[in-house]
């Protein structure tokens with residue numbers, strides 16, 4: 001995900017937000033699981049939209065980056081997303097059984113948003129791990 005770092009930094013801004021709990025809509029979880037399964041063996045990447053209210057971060061949707069993240073066309077399309085689209089972080093899949101962030105993932109987490117999900121095989125709720133911008137694991141509740 002290194003390639004799009006600079007562009008996404010501009011997109012998210014550098015605000016580090018405070019929250020004590022994360023709620024993830026059931027529909028968002030279902031969507032992430034379904035798309036990961038369809039994408040494998042490729043990685044799927046999307047942004048997460050959400051809001052913080054009373055210190056609860058509520059993730060309510062996915063924002064898709066059209067095409068592959070690794071080609072120039074996709075990067076150009078990110079510029080076309082409306083500003084203030086409510087992106088708070090990202091989700092991506094790993095085509096293996098480890099949801100540990102790679103070193104590129106950690107650099108990306110530090111620069112973009114404040115809540116990130118990695119889903120590994122076998123692409124279930126249990127194989128979904130969430131991280132803050134420091135790459136520390138954070139718990140979430142499905143609502």
Ligand SMILES: [Zn+2]
Pocket residue numbers: 092093094101102105118
């Ligand atoms: Zn990764």
